[in-house]
Amino acid sequence: MEQSIRTQPPGPRRRRPPGTGGAAAVPGPAAPPEPGAAGPPRPAGARVPAARLRLRLRLPSALGAAGRERRRSGRPARLTAVGTGVLALGGTLAAAAVDRLLFDGLGVLFGLGYLVVCFQAAVRVRLADLPAAPISGPIAFAVALLLLGPVSASGVTAQVVALASGLATRAGWLFTGTALAAVIVAARFVAQRRFRRSRNSG
Template sequence: MPNPRLTGLGSGLFCTVVMFLLGCLDALLFGASMTTYGVLFLPVCVLTALWVREGDLLTAPVVLPIAFTLGLFPVADGKAGVLARLVGVFTGLATQAGWLYSGTLVAWVVVLVRRVSWVRGRRRT
């Protein structure tokens, strides 16, 4: 399994691009299913928290809600212009808050476990 180490900015770009592409794929294949989008968000959270480097660990849970929001644009239910799309994004954020909170919580747990093990490893040396 690859073991990349992303910077804080790199992890933000990674999860934002992946969530936007998954949103486009969800809209294309599954008819913009919000549940599918939420389920696809969870592995992105775990990968982002695992692949960020130790010095930037605390940035991973911060960029995930931003990536979730930007990835909602292709899935949002706005058919008549920009304002309708924004209303669809805000509606998606309100109705899919459980997926957003779950993914962010999973990322926080992974980050905290990695941070504790990193600090313990530094104390030993």
């Protein structure tokens, strides 16, 4: 008994909690989480980080603002030189086909359709391809006359004569549509140069 009392260190004894085993658990460093293990579940009332919340709020607002600006501006889509030629040829051929189907010839409806096509081509062509509008119009006009115009006889010579006579009889529509496209293109070119000068001087 005396020997056991001597071997114990001086001071009060530590009491073990009831229900523990022979050896008490010694606290140590926490084990690192496994790579594949998911983190602790986020509570229902946890806040989303401020940067992520701002990003979520900005994306829908930016998209909505862009859509509203596009609807307000109402600017037509700009066409390249190839697109302008396709528009002029397709629109002129459509007007010629409808005129020939309804009135068995190329008359007023064909001329009005050509004016509309020249106006649309001059308005929709982009600034880098402005000369394409007044050039593609007469080419489309001649192709429409060559394909859908009346031909009295067969052969290359008869087609050339029919094309020349068709251009001569419908020269008013041809010159009016081409002049309309040229005026619109010139006005857009001058306006763009003035805008660039004012921006550079300012």
